[in-house]
Structures are given as structure tokens and as C-alpha cells.
Amino acid sequence: MEPVIETFESRKKHMCVKGDGLSIPVCDKASLPGTVTQRTCVFGGARIVLMPITDSIHLVHGPVGCASCTWDIRGSKSSRDDLYKKGCSTDLREKDIVFGGEKKLFETVVELKNLYNPGAIFVYATCVSGVIGDDIKAVCKKAEESTGCRVIPVQSEGFQDHNKTKGHWIGCDALLDNVIGTKEPEETTPYDINIVGEFNVAGDLWGIKPLLEEIGVNIVATMTGDSYVEEIAQSHRVKLNIVQCQKSSNYLAKKMEKKYGIPSLKVNFFGLEQTVASLRDIADFFGDEEMIDRTEKIIERGLAEVQDDIKEYKKRLDGKTVALYVGGNKAWSLVRAFEELGMDVMMSGTKNGIREDYERIKEVVRDGTIIVDDANSTELARLLKKYRPNLLISGAKEKYISLKLGVPFCDFNHDRISAFAGFKGFISFAKEVDASVSSPVFDLTQKTLRED
Amino acid sequence: MSCINIIEKERSAIINPMKTCQPLGAMYAVTGINRAVPLVHGSQGCSSFVRYSLSRHFREPSEIAVTSLHEDAAVFGGRRNLVEGIQNVAIRLKPSLIGVITTCSSEIIGDDIIGFIGTAKKELNEKLGQDKAEKIKIVPISTPSFVETQLKGYDNAIKALADHVAEPGEPNEKVNIIPGMVNPGDVREIKHILNLMDTEGIILTDISDPFDSPLRPSATQYKPYYPKGGTTVEEITDSANSLGTISLCKYAGSGALSLEKKYNVPVELGPIPIGIQNTDQLLRNLKKITGTDIPDSILDERGLLIDSMADLSGRYLHGRTVGIYGDPEITAGMARFVGELGMEPKMVITGSKSPEFIKDIEKVGKETGVEIDTMVDQDLRTMEVYLQENPVDLLIGSSDARLIAKEQNIPLVRVGFPVFDRVGYHRKPIVGYNGGLHLIDLITNTVLENYYENEHWKLQQ
Numbered sequence: 034m035e036p037v038i039e040t041f042e043s044r045k046k047h048m049c050v051k052g053d054g055l056s057i058p059v060c061d062k063a064s065l066p067g068t069v070t071q072r073t074c075v076f077g078g079a080r081i082v083l084m085p086i087t088d089s090i091h092l093v094h095g096p097v098g099c100a101s102c103t104w105d106i107r108g109s110k111s112s113r114d115d116l117y118k119k120g121c122s123t124d125l126r127e128k129d130i131v132f133g134g135e136k137k138l139f140e141t142v143v144e145l146k147n148l149y150n151p152g153a154i155f156v157y158a159t160c161v162s163g164v165i166g167d168d169i170k171a172v173c174k175k176a177e178e179s180t181g182c183r184v185i186p187v188q189s190e191g192f193q194d195h196n197k198t199k200g201h202w203i204g205c206d207a208l209l210d211n212v213i214g215t216k217e218p219e220e221t222t223p224y225d226i227n228i229v230g231e232f233n234v235a236g237d238l239w240g241i242k243p244l245l246e247e248i249g250v251n252i253v254a255t256m257t258g259d260s261y262v263e264e265i266a267q268s269h270r271v272k273l274n275i276v277q278c279q280k281s282s283n284y285l286a287k288k289m290e291k292k293y294g295i296p297s298l299k300v301n302f303f304g305l306e307q308t309v310a311s312l313r314d315i316a317d318f319f320g321d322e323e324m325i326d327r328t329e330k331i332i333e334r335g336l337a338e339v340q341d342d343i344k345e346y347k348k349r350l351d352g353k354t355v356a357l358y359v360g361g362n363k364a365w366s367l368v369r370a371f372e373e374l375g376m377d378v379m380m381s382g383t384k385n386g387i388r389e390d391y392e393r394i395k396e397v398v399r400d401g402t403i404i405v406d407d408a409n410s411t412e413l414a415r416l417l418k419k420y421r422p423n424l425l426i427s428g429a430k431e432k433y434i435s436l437k438l439g440v441p442f443c444d445f446n447h448d449r450i451s452a453f454a455g456f457k458g459f460i461s462f463a464k465e466v467d468a469s470v471s472s473p474v475f476d477l478t479q480k481t482l483r484e485d
Numbered sequence: 486m487s488c489i490n491i492i493e494k495e496r497s498a499i500i501n502p503m504k505t506c507q508p509l510g511a512m513y514a515v516t517g518i519n520r521a522v523p524l525v526h527g528s529q530g531c532s533s534f535v536r537y538s539l540s541r542h543f544r545e546p547s548e549i550a551v552t553s554l555h556e557d558a559a560v561f562g563g564r565r566n567l568v569e570g571i572q573n574v575a576i577r578l579k580p581s582l583i584g585v586i587t588t589c590s591s592e593i594i595g596d597d598i599i600g601f602i603g604t605a606k607k608e609l610n611e612k613l614g615q616d617k618a619e620k621i622k623i624v625p626i627s628t629p630s631f632v633e634t635q636l637k638g639y640d641n642a643i644k645a646l647a648d649h650v651a652e653p654g655e656p657n658e659k660v661n662i663i664p665g666m667v668n669p670g671d672v673r674e675i676k677h678i679l680n681l682m683d684t685e686g687i688i689l690t691d692i693s694d695p696f697d698s699p700l701r702p703s704a705t706q707y708k709p710y711y712p713k714g715g716t717t718v719e720e721i722t723d724s725a726n727s728l729g730t731i732s733l734c735k736y737a738g739s740g741a742l743s744l745e746k747k748y749n750v751p752v753e754l755g756p757i758p759i760g761i762q763n764t765d766q767l768l769r770n771l772k773k774i775t776g777t778d779i780p781d782s783i784l785d786e787r788g789l790l791i792d793s794m795a796d797l798s799g800r801y802l803h804g805r806t807v808g809i810y811g812d813p814e815i816t817a818g819m820a821r822f823v824g825e826l827g828m829e830p831k832m833v834i835t836g837s838k839s840p841e842f843i844k845d846i847e848k849v850g851k852e853t854g855v856e857i858d859t860m861v862d863q864d865l866r867t868m869e870v871y872l873q874e875n876p877v878d879l880l881i882g883s884s885d886a887r888l889i890a891k892e893q894n895i896p897l898v899r900v901g902f903p904v905f906d907r908v909g910y911h912r913k914p915i916v917g918y919n920g921g922l923h924l925i926d927l928i929t930n931t932v933l934e935n936y937y938e939n940e941h942w943k944l945q946q
Contacts, residue, residue: 041577066552066566067524067573074530096589096630097499098506102534118888119866122499125631130593141498148500160528160590161631164559191528192554192590410548411577414710430536433546437710439702478702 037403038415041065047407052400057391060406063195068409071358071384071430074191076159077103078200078385082281083187083207084117085109085232085257086265088152090145092121094138094169095159099191100124108447109258110236116151125161134167142176142184152262153183155207163190183262185211196385198280198361205285208256208265213289216266224250224319225271229297230282230362233258234447240455241277241302244335248316248328256285269293273318275300275311277454280361280383280390302454303363303462304370305336335456343374346463349471351375353423358382358405358413358431363445365393367426374463379422382408410434424470439478441469488850491843492860492867500866501885503810504836507628507638508586509535512549513666514642515584515626517690519715522580525551526567526596527588542903543669543696543911546712550574554590563596564604571605575621576612580711581718582622582650584642589630598625622718624649634837636736636812639666643689643740650718651725653748659685660774661727661750663741665734665757665814666902667916669697674914675733675758678767681782684775687724689740691716697912725750729774731767733757733916734814735841756845757814758916759924760822761790767917786918793922794826797929803827805932810834810868810882811901815915817845819881819900822924824853831858831877838862865889879931896935898927 037048046059064070076099084091084107093100104120111117123141125134142154154176158169169186177184187207189200218225226245231238238258245252254260254268274286274297286297298318300311309332316328354377357364364383371378381394382405394404408416413431417440425435428446435442443466445453453462508525512535515523525532532551539547552570554563567585574583585598602623609618626645628638643663660679664672672693679686694714724730725748730741735755744750751774758764764787768779806829809819813835820830830853833846838861846859858875860867869889872880880890883901890897904910914920 041573063555064529064551064553065569065573067550067570067577069532069536069548069550070529070553071533072529072553073533074528076528077530077534092498096506097502097504097634098509098589098630099530099534100499101502101505102509102538104501106537115888120499120501122502123497124499124502125589127629127631130589130631137497144496144498145500160554160559160588161593164590164593191530192559193556195529195553195555410546411710429540430533430547433540433544437546437698437700437702439700478700481701 037405038412038419040412040415044412048403048405051395051398051402051404056395056404057388058404058406060391061196061387062407064407064409069411070407070409071413072195072407073197075193075197075200075203076157076189076191078197079157079187079189079204079207080200081107081232082201082204083155083257086153086155086260086262087111087114087117088261090116090119090121090149090151090154091157092123092141092145092154093157093159094123094134094162094167095125096161097122097124099159106447107232108234108449109232111233111259113259113261116149121145130161130165133165134162135172138167138169138172139176142172143180146180146182151182153185153212155185155187157187158190160191163192183211196387198385198387201281202284205282205288209285209288209292212262212265214266214269214293216263218253218267218270221270222251223272225253226250226273226275226315227253227268227271228255229274229276229286230278231255231258232278235449236452237302237454237458240452240458244312244331244455245315247331248312249321249324250315250319256282269295271295273298273315275315277302278362301366302458303366304373305339305456305459306369306373307366308455308459309336339456339459342460343463346467347375349467350463352377353470354379355424355426356380356416356420356422358384358408358425358427359445360384360428361386361390363426364390365397367445368397370459370462374466376424378402379420380405380416382406414438424466439475441472441475443469488855489843489846489857489859492858494862494864494867499864501864502836503834503864503885504634505538506589506630507632507635507641508588508630509538510635510638510640510666511584511586511626511628511642513539513692514639514690515582515586516547516695517688517692517715518582518584518721519717520580520711521582521584521715521718522574522578523549523584523586524570524574525549525586525588526563526570526591526598527551527554528590529553531588538903539696541905544908545696545698559590559594562594563591564601567596567598567601568605568608571602571623572609572612575609575618580621582624584624584626584645586626586642587628592627592629598627622650636666636734636814636837640737640739643737644743646689646721647724647740647743650721651744651748652722653725654723655726657723657726659687659723659727660771661687661689661724661730661741661744663689663730663732663734663737665732665737666812668911668914669693670912670914671916671920674917674919677919678783678917679771681780682768682771682775682777683780684771684777687720687727688716689721689724729753731770731774733767736814736837736839755814757818759815759818760825760921761787762825763818763821764917764921783918790918790921790925793925797925798826801929801932804829805878806831808832808834808868808872808877808880808895810865810880810886813837813839813842815901817842817849820846820849820857821852822921823881823928824849824855826925826928828879829853829855831855832860832868832871832875833857834860834863834868834871836863878936879928896931898931900924
């Protein structure tokens, strides 16, 4: 059997073709040292989960680089506060490395509390604070007692694991241990839900929220897009958790089920079919006849609104191929959405997949689809060169690799500026995909002046 | 009367940083070498977030390898990761040079980088054969993130190249130029000036093509992919034999000083050639080193800039107050240039702590007669608070303060790093007389847009 692409012996099994014997790649292994990995660190994973909490200060305890390269890079939108957009650091210096950074951390927390009076201060551990052994938990506890503000330790030392998924879990744990269940709601309704794993990137939440409110559920907290800490604190009394980004947040839903008995539903608001199925699942869960009727009407109206608007795009996108190389959830949740546009997903892969992620990818892609795990930039370039998809979906680090090879690119990461979720989101999605795939520029890139 | 008031940071917290850590500077410097690979010895985040920052600013791929340190390495040391990492880079990518860039964690755990490189070299000799293995230079670059800023990391990288790659040989009649952390457009402008001066330069290092390279899929079919351009290792080796070194960045002089000490290559440090006087100084330095007279073509370019200044400064710019923030070198250069335009640099603020910077601003204060509030070792929060009490007509600096500018309703001219919310900035120079032209257009158009009524076109004449 021909290998998917040429690469190191140890990396060969990280790529496979569905239906071709091995349908799940080897995964969840440390990246090879010396490659240009597309992965990030555990600290990054934790930050991704928590950073969208809008009324909080996110303080990075480490040298300045960890904060300065990551502040305000999450494209999560807010309808209220913008405290979460501030880049805060304890800026550890040489003397702190020698004598420890705990005193400085304490002072910094107190300053930030006095300046901003935030809903909470999340304190992220970095590699350095881990190596020098600062006791972040103890400092947070002391600072909380002294300031009266929630000060929440996030044990996210970057080197802890090869997989940023661990960072997601650490972020979720910070909420489970310190926020969720710390305040009783004044009122509850039989239709209370939380939206888990929705980070409101580009305003996705605002495409989902009105639909949910219209079917008659009451959203207590979103974890964590466009949220306040006090809302999350009361989230333990809901009747249902719906989980959008299952990669980062299934962990949270499962733990809430165990601790508070809250059942959860996996939902997906990318693509029409998935949006419809998710709305029906939620209505069915509550089993309220009126709600089910309302939901059907919302679905009918939603689909009608979309069909005309996407016709033109579908015509142009029909039969085009797309490769997905993303952080996690999107590797399976977007597949149907592309197929609804008439496109063919020829590759799907993730940077941090674990076995259950690849099980899900395998479930949704057709035979012959390439499935890749942790492809480094050389491998990614080789995949693009060899299979030449009409579109790559990924993030900012991959964007320019793709474009340099003349492969159209569409952002589905933090940098995205259009909301893609729900019925209306699907129109923006189709429009952006079309704008990338159908750009005349990519005809020019294939032409050459010389016959070489 | 003193012309500057120095305000030092009083807070412990950094709120919205105006600086970043050393490894970024080193990664930037190594990217400017032809077929070289920066290899970061640290956690994956240390490379991925920097790659993200660089890609966002330059709109280019940023290929930086990492040794992917995990918990076991933090406990037992990163030897295995580094040795294996070097081998994987060497065998797969066959680079001309590997820059081994340390991070806070690898510095603190005390990895013996030189020793590990020795081991890696031995193993490479066995695997690739001595001939092939020796063609790959492996350069240790020490960049502890908890010391100073990205400029120090850049400086350390250039010094490492001078110490580990430069070798004495025949005199070459060339001039070494250390550009500092500038843009592709700036490096191209410097090369243009050298060309007009009929002087060959060795740019340490030349990011102009690697961070602004052509899209030619047919050309990238060759594997592995390296961007076009960059300074060759041979040129860096030859830098020991140059007529002299000019560092356009005062904070990146260690490499130049090392070449002077070891190989008697004379040094001129700074200033960054932004504006008339600073560019004049660069030309004087070039003349001093090469003995070449300044040609008419350059005098014409200088004349064009002064012509444009004469056209615009009195009419639109004079007396307008400016706040400038960012890296010390570029910030000091901009302060001097806006002073030359008759504007008033009321506030100059940087994330670094540096006596050199203060001296530079003192000079600008004397030249302009403006009392300048100078803030060192600061963050953008300090600037935000300052501006609430002391508004200015115009801000000059990176995209990072775009929200502050918007909130306080102060027009912002984007200069420095990073600029990610406007396009084309990295392609155009801010240095040299041509850079001055570009800047004066940017500044004046921003003033026109914000302080003149669009319908009264006569006002704009």
C-alpha cells in the first residue's frame, strides 16, 4: 500500500485512509522533537477554555512572553464587559526566578483587584512558575481572603503534556473546583440549561441563543463565551447541559453529570442538518408538546430563510474538495456542513486528537478520506501538494503555508470574524467558503509565464 | 530646564504588555538566514505562539521547530529532546544552519546546550557522514525569557552568529549591517541605500525575503520548502572580514562588538535611520567605513523627502502633539522624526528599561524644545491612564493600542511590531529617506482625515 505521504517511519501510522485497513491513526503521542509542530502547550489549552469569561482578569504568572503572545487572540465576542481582553502578567524576572515569584504574584493580584474589581481573577501557572515551584494555590487562597475577590488558580504549566486537551481539562477543573456550585440561583425553571463548550467566537453564540430562547429553554450560563463568573457559579442547578465543542468540554459535562446529576446532549450548530437535529434533540429531551411544535416551526422558518441565499454558493462549490486540519471538534462537526454545500471532505485531521476524537471522525467521513494526526508543517505542506484540495480549513499558523502553495484557505479558528453557527450562520459560512474557493486569484497562481 | 520627565513603572502587574520575551527576537533573527531553521528548546507553546504572532504581522508562514519539552524533561533535563530534535531537523530538512534557541524552562533546568550540541554533532557525523554533517552549522543561542526583552534575544542571536559562524579570511570590502527588528520593506530600503553607495553589504540577518516571499507554487514543489532569500551562511562567515559593522539598532550591538574585538572590524552603533538626521548619520557612517562619497542620487532622495516636509509640515503638522509607544529604537527614531516635522513628541513610552533610550529622548527634547514625558519599563495601561489626563493629537505605535486609541478618540498611525489590523505596512520602509516619505504620507493623511473637513477641499490644498 502506498503511504499517504513520505515521512519519518515513526510518523507513518499517524496518517491513514478510511476503509483501507487502518481507519484510525496512531494518536495522542508526543510530537517528534525538531519538527514544526502545529500544536501548542497545556497553558494555551487552559487559556482557550477560560479566556472568554468576560468579566474576569486572566493573569499569567510567568515571564512576559506567555502573556504578550496570547492576550486578546481569542476571537470571542462580548456583549458586556471587556476585561477579558486585557493581557496581564506578573512579568517574572531573574530575581524572581531565584527568590520565587509568590510575593510578586500576591501583589499583582491585589493591584488588579483594586484597579478593576473583576468578577474573578484567574491565575495561570506557566512552565516557569512550575519549575521554580511557586505555590499558586496557596497564593490565590491568601489573595482571595485578603481581597474578597474570587482568585482562581489554574495549574496549567505548559510542559505538562504533549496534548493541549489536558489544558482544556485543567481549565474545566478550575471552574468545577472553584466556580460551579458556589452560588445558589434565586429562581429556577423546568427548562434551565447551560451551553457548554461554546466560546462565542465571532459571535457564534448569538446565532444560537435566540433559537434556543424561542423554543422556550432558559439559558443559565454559557461556558464560557460571553459569560460572567456569577452565572457559571449558578450553573449546577440546570436540567440539561448541551455541549457544542465536545473536544474541550465533554469533560466538564461528564463531571457535572457525576457531581450534580445533570444529563448532557451533544449538539452541533454548524450546518443546517446538524442545527435541525440539535434543536429537535433539545425539544425531545424536555418532551413538552408545545415546545416540540414551536421547534418544528422554528426549523421550518429557519430552513426557508436559508435556502435561497445559499443557492448561488452551492452551485459554485459543488464537487469541490476540502481538507480539514483543526484543533479538535471541528474535524468531525464540520464534515456534514461541507457536504451540504455539495463539497467533498477528502481529508480530516486534528492536532491534538485522542482516540475517541478519531472514532468520531471515522464515523462521519466517507471511505477514502485521509485521516491525519498531529501533522507537522512539512507533512501538512506535503499533503497539500500531493492531494491539492480546493480548500483548507485551519488556523492562522497554517493559513500562509496553504496560500503559499496556492491552496485556498478559510479560517475556522480564533481569527474568524464571521459567525457560522445556526441557520443564518450557515449563510455566512457558505459565503466565506465560496469567497475563498472561487477567488480568481487561485487560477493565476497556477499559471506561469515560462514553460517550465 | 530638563526637557524630559522620566516616569518609571510603579505597579507590579503588567497590563497589556508593550514588550515580549527574548526567544521571539532570536526566532526572528534566525529566520533571516538562508535555509536556516530556528529550533526552540522549550514547550510547544514557546514556538506556536511566536509563530502565530509573526504570521499575523508578516502574513507569511513562520517555520520554527521545537524540541517539545514535557514534564519528564523538566525533571530529568532536555538532553534527549534536544539531541533528537537537532537530528530530526538535520536529516529531514538538510538546513544550512540550526539556531538552537533556549527558553525560560530550558535555562532554568540548566540544560548544557553546548554539550548536547556536541553529542548531536557526533551522532550526525555517524548518520550523515562527516562531509554532510559538517555543512550544517549548529549555533547555540541563549535567550532566557525572564531577562530583558525580545531585542536582547535578537542581539544574543546576532552575537551567537558572530561568535560561532564568523571566521577570518581575506578582506572583502563589504559592510556588515545589523538592521534590528524591522520589516522587509526596511531591509530592502537599506539594501537600496547600500546599492546607491556602491557598497556591498552583509545583512545580519536579512528577513526581507523570508518574511515577504513570492507565491510561486511551481517553485515550491522542490522539497523541503524554504523561503527565498536570507543571508547565506557563507556571508555570515565572511562578516569577520568586512570593512566595518553598522548596527542600526543600539540594543543589538553585541555581535558587532564581538567582531571588533576578535577580528578588528570597526563598529558604528545606531541610530536607526528614521528621519533626516538619523539617515544622514547612516550615510556618514557608511562613508567613514567605505570611503565612498555620497552620490547625487542619494542627495536627490534626501531632497525629495525635504521637499515633501516643506510642503506638508508647516501646513498640516506643525505644533500637533504626538504620543509614541513601542520598542525603544523605533520609538526614539520616530520621536526625532516627528520633531523634524515640527510636531511635538509629548509622550514617548517603551516597555524596555534603558539609559541609552533616555539619552536619545533627551537629545530630541533639546532639539525640539518640547518637554517630553518619557516612560520606561512600562505597559499600555500606563499609557492609557496618562492619555486620559494628557491627550495628544496623534498616536504612533503598534496595533496593540488600537482599542485605547479608539476609546480616547485619538487617530493612530500604525508603526512597529505587531501591526496586524492593517495591510501592507511590513512591505513599506520607515527607514531611509524613502521611509521618511512613506511616513510623512501616512501621518499627514491621518491628520487630514481626522482634523480637516472633507467637503472643504480648499482647506486641504
